[in-house]
Amino acid sequence: MQELSCGTSNIVGVRFAVYPMADDFVKIIKGALKETDTSKVWMETDDVTTCIRGRSEHVFDTAKAIFVHAAKTGTHVVFNGTFSVGCPGDSEGDSYMSEDSHRLNEQAVSGEKIDTAAHFSLYPMNNPDYMQVIADQVETAEKHGTFTKGVHYASRLDGDVSDVFTTLEEAFVRASETKNRAHVTMTAAISANSPSTKAK
Amino acid sequence: MQELSCGTSNIVGVRFAVYPMADDFVKIIKGALKETDTSKVWMETDDVTTCIRGRSEHVFDTAKAIFVHAAKTGTHVVFNGTFSVGCPGDSEGDSYMSEDSHRLNEQAVSGEKIDTAAHFSLYPMNNPDYMQVIADQVETAEKHGTFTKGVHYASRLDGDVSDVFTTLEEAFVRASETKNRAHVTMTAAISANSPSTKAK
Numbered sequence: 001m002q003e004l005s006c007g008t009s010n011i012v013g014v015r016f017a018v019y020p021m022a023d024d025f026v027k028i029i030k031g032a033l034k035e036t037d038t039s040k041v042w043m044e045t046d047d048v049t050t051c052i053r054g055r056s057e058h059v060f061d062t063a064k065a066i067f068v069h070a071a072k073t074g075t076h077v078v079f080n081g082t083f084s085v086g087c088p089g090d091s092e093g094d095s096y097m098s099e100d101s102h103r104l105n106e107q108a109v110s111g112e113k114i115d116t117a118a119h120f121s122l123y124p125m126n127n128p129d130y131m132q133v134i135a136d137q138v139e140t141a142e143k144h145g146t147f148t149k150g151v152h153y154a155s156r157l158d159g160d161v162s163d164v165f166t167t168l169e170e171a172f173v174r175a176s177e178t179k180n181r182a183h184v185t186m187t188a189a190i191s192a193n194s195p196s197t198k199a200k
Numbered sequence: 201m202q203e204l205s206c207g208t209s210n211i212v213g214v215r216f217a218v219y220p221m222a223d224d225f226v227k228i229i230k231g232a233l234k235e236t237d238t239s240k241v242w243m244e245t246d247d248v249t250t251c252i253r254g255r256s257e258h259v260f261d262t263a264k265a266i267f268v269h270a271a272k273t274g275t276h277v278v279f280n281g282t283f284s285v286g287c288p289g290d291s292e293g294d295s296y297m298s299e300d301s302h303r304l305n306e307q308a309v310s311g312e313k314i315d316t317a318a319h320f321s322l323y324p325m326n327n328p329d330y331m332q333v334i335a336d337q338v339e340t341a342e343k344h345g346t347f348t349k350g351v352h353y354a355s356r357l358d359g360d361v362s363d364v365f366t367t368l369e370e371a372f373v374r375a376s377e378t379k380n381r382a383h384v385t386m387t388a389a390i391s392a393n394s395p396s397t398k399a400k
């Protein structure tokens with residue numbers, strides 16, 4: 001059931017999937033999940049997507065780790081998902097909000113250099129100034145050196161997977177700080193090892 | 201660069217990708233594109249996603265056809281994308297708005313029976329009543345018989361690919377009609393031929 005009002009928790013979530021374009025996609029996904037420490041996030045997987053919830057830094061840390069462990073196989077892999085904060089009004093996963101801020105996967109993943117290309121879009125909800133919030137976060141991306149250009153409905157990022165994830169995390173967090181208890185969502189498609197020529 | 205204001209066109213767009221989880225994913229995608237009549241939409245593909253723009257019915261017709269032609273191979277294929285209306289403020293693709301409403305791919309695709317599972321989310325922008333708009337479109341999905349349940353940040357649909365796409369199109373169009381020149385986006389992940397057990 002959809003809730004009619006937003007909750008009071010600042011819990012962050014991402015509903016996503018990692019798509020390895022390979023016959024052995026199940027093995028790649030299971031391997032990536034096994035290599036990722038998910039103990040600081042609430043996590044649920046079904047046949048369509050996976051949902052991770054908890055503190056912002058652990059949601060990004062975990063999502064990035066799963067993608068990196070899949071992409072380091074060299075297979076063409078895409079992460080596609082939507083990050084959310086400020087809604088819905090449930091309390092499931094709230095216990096994970098008391099974790100400390102130490103990122104469990106940072107060290108294991110930071111050594112992997114993986115070139116990526118991404119499209120992302122920010123959706124600040126119920127905010128008359130939302131176009132300005134979006135424009136400001138394009139500037140955040142420019143500051144990180146990952147912003148390549150605007151495309152219809154999205155912004156393109158290029159760069160190492162760590163720089164791209166750092167950009168996305170900062171854009172998302174900054175957009176969510178523009179309003180008290182802001183409800184903000186952010187879609188991101190991040191591609192690694194694509195056989196296509198970069199549209200950079 | 202991101203626009204700071206919304207345009208005056210009612211052009212609908214979708215930025216999406218179709219992910220075949222198979223070694224021959226390039227062949228499957230190219231085959232699906234070749235079988236789809238894209239002449240009534242503006243279309244651009246890069247190494248991350250594809251963008252289709254035009255009249256609502258042709259955007260949905262074309263996106264569905266590409267997915268169906270890929271999924272009918274029996275491969276585990278996922279469509280993942282974001283539909284948008286009401287923004288941005290450009291005029292590129294406006295010429296396609298004068299096409300008639302006859303759907304070019306409907307006949308070729310309607311014979312394909314493909315069981316799917318989907319997660320979708322509506323984001324009505326700059327609207328204080330957005331949670332009600334979302335709840336109303338869950339009822340649209342219930343009416344179509346495709347709504348299974350709410351999950352965190354999304355609603356789950358199950359059913360034949362045509363019923364799922366019809367549900368998504370109606371939910372999106374109805375949500376965009378709740379306000380004059382509404383800016384509405386809708387994410388959808390649609391999975392076919394998954395080896396995982398349905399979480400229905």
Ligand SMILES: [Ca+2]
Nearest residue numbers: 335338339342
């Ligand atoms: Ca209901």
